[in-house]
Amino acid sequence: MPVPGKRYKIEIEIFEGKGGQLQKDGNEIIYPDLIREGICAWMYRGDGEKSYRKDQKFLYPEDKDKICPWLLDSMQTVLARLIAGETLNWDYKDTPYEKVIEPDGVTTEFVRCIDPTASGIVVKVIRTMVQE
Numbered sequence: 001m002p003v004p005g006k007r008y009k010i011e012i013e014i015f016e017g018k019g020g021q022l023q024k025d026g027n028e029i030i031y032p033d034l035i036r037e038g039i040c041a042w043m044y045r046g047d048g049e050k051s052y053r054k055d056q057k058f059l060y061p062e063d064k065d066k067i068c069p070w071l072l073d074s075m076q077t078v079l080a081r082l083i084a085g086e087t088l089n090w091d092y093k094d095t096p097y098e099k100v101i102e103p104d105g106v107t108t109e110f111v112r113c114i115d116p117t118a119s120g121i122v123v124k125v126i127r128t129m130v131q132e
Helices: 041-045 069-083
Strands: 007-016 023-025 028-030 057-060 106-112 122-130
Touching: 007 069, 069 106, 069 122
Parallel strands: none
Antiparallel strands: 007 057, 007 122, 023 028, 106 122
8 A cells, every 4th residue: 555645656677687589470479498598488578579678667557567477476565565665674785686775765676587497587676756
């Protein structure tokens, strides 16, 4: 439940993952050996014309239909907490996943897709306080 009087912008950024280079035969997508090559099927398919890529961002909830259902499911608890104005206090100091925790500014969380193969990706969920 959102915090009364506070509004947030939520972005989901692809932090780690491999989409490859989308290839098609006419309208049909040509699939490489995704698992062997460590390619995320969702990233590879992208928007149907080009693969999604690292650093690409999506707005939540506006772009949720563009996000893989497995990945979206992996993020549900983090999204709910951030929307509610909460922070998760572990910080992963001195790692690539070191977080920003500013309850009245920018707060970040990292979420790994539930795909157990090397094809799984990591996203950074970015909550930014919006001034009214």
